Amino acid sequence: TFAKIVDTTRKTISWGSHEYGRSLLNTNRLLRRFDEVDGVKTGYTDAAGRCLVSSMTREGRQVISVVLKSGQMWHDSIKLLNYGFDNFNRIQLAAKDEVIYSARLEALENQRLEMVASQEFATVASEGKEIKVRKEIIIKDNLKLPIAKKEQIGKVTFYVDDELKGTIPLLAKEKLTTKNKFNKLWQWLTNQGPSLTYLK
Template sequence: MLKSRKVIIIILAVIFFAGMASETPAAEINGISADAAILIDAETGQVLFAKQPFKKRPPASTTKVLTALMAIETGCLKDMVTVSKRAAGTGGSSIYLSKGETLTLSDLIYGALMKSGNDACVAIAEHIAGSVDRFVQLMNIRALAIGTLNTHFTNPHGLPDEEHYTCAYDLALISRNALANMKFSEIVATRDKVIDWPGKEWDRKLHNTNKLLWGYLWADGVKTGTTDAAGKCLIASASKDNRRLIAVVLRSGDRWGDCIRLFEYGFNHYEYRQVAVAGEQYRMLRVQNGTEEAFPVLYESDLGILIPSDTPDAIEIRPEIKAYPMAPLRKGQVIGFVSYYINKQYTGKVKLIAGREVKKQKWWIHFFDSFLRLSWRNFDKCLEK
């Protein structure tokens, strides 16, 4: 039953988002070598560029974004974690944990995100959920809650497995959620850090694997990933002029250059516009059978979107609102929606609500009012004759 429900959600979501993502003009960014790529705005979630965004691919160590986020959200960073034999024996990239040593959960998260330690991820999973299998179940539940369309994880680190996959769009969603967490955002922006190495005369020195932190002025995260199956992958974020963009490239021939080209395109070709402000009036709307003829319709929430700089008039507004709603109406009642499109691509929607209460008119007053209106209408017709 759960599997069938997931399939239905995926189908509906792909239908909804596919037009928005697939129609994003790829020709405007030359030289994107990645098999799959996407660029989104971190604040609005708006897709600015997409290349095979829903193609199922192995994610390699970009998996660790969700592992770390879950550890931060559900664990105590000061907890002391004892490393198990399984964690210490995990293959691939490592921070060289030993069975029985103890580190803080915080240090393990730094090790997972900065040094891409697979052993740190297993230690995190066992500490948070009691076992790797239970942690992975929680990962998949969390991924669905975020809104992923084509993701299934079988481990917390990203080592190859046929049933371990995701797509560029899903990784962008996961990263957008993760970067909203201040602690996560702080960790992935860290270039170098020293953490404890119990039993040694020296400490562990972590050097972030994300070279963009040194090679691109605006870069501030997120995570690299590399395996033979996945190729060279990168989730990257960059902030400039109070805007933050997230780029994902999978199986890239030049992951650093690809992300820089995506960021430059996003920063240089789009500008932010506030199209709705919570509580601001959208319009006055007439009402049927009410104690007053019209009432104010307000935006329920804020909404900002990115508009192409070279075509500022590309925005299209599509209201979905019932004409002459029937009283009574309560303050805050949803009256309709207003949707925004850029070059026919959906970018956002805001609910429209009643700005004040409108009571229903007494039946006899309504009857008398209708009678007078009808009488005046007939009188006017007589005059015309």
């Protein structure tokens, strides 16, 4: 994978018809100096000078820095990475399978519908800053029974301080089936297909 490649310090590859391989050395010195650094790439252009995109992972959080035209790109990059960890917090807005919405709906014979987050969703905020989170929930149009467990039936959009952060699908927590006996009979009849004979 890309993450594994950019975290590799040295690699020997086959070299045409040669009996020996060719050794490739990653020029990102930070990989050998700091255990938490796991990428990414050095570079150079006339316009941007010496460049470095670097990545560091600490306690499940990953920070990326980019320096351009830097005379001290190793020092500047580490300083930026540590600044990111020291001055910003990761804030979880939804956990995977967390109930985001719960209500009894008339369209579902007043059964309780519980909608859960399909995945984790998080944002980043400055250290010590209080944020205002708003959720906008949209339920699928013309929702009808039966509903399968984990069926996508809506979506939730997150806003932080009125700024859009993203949208994730909402899934049914449990299976919901009709409790109306006539509806169950009609569903059974319609599922029989053309082989069913109706008597008059």
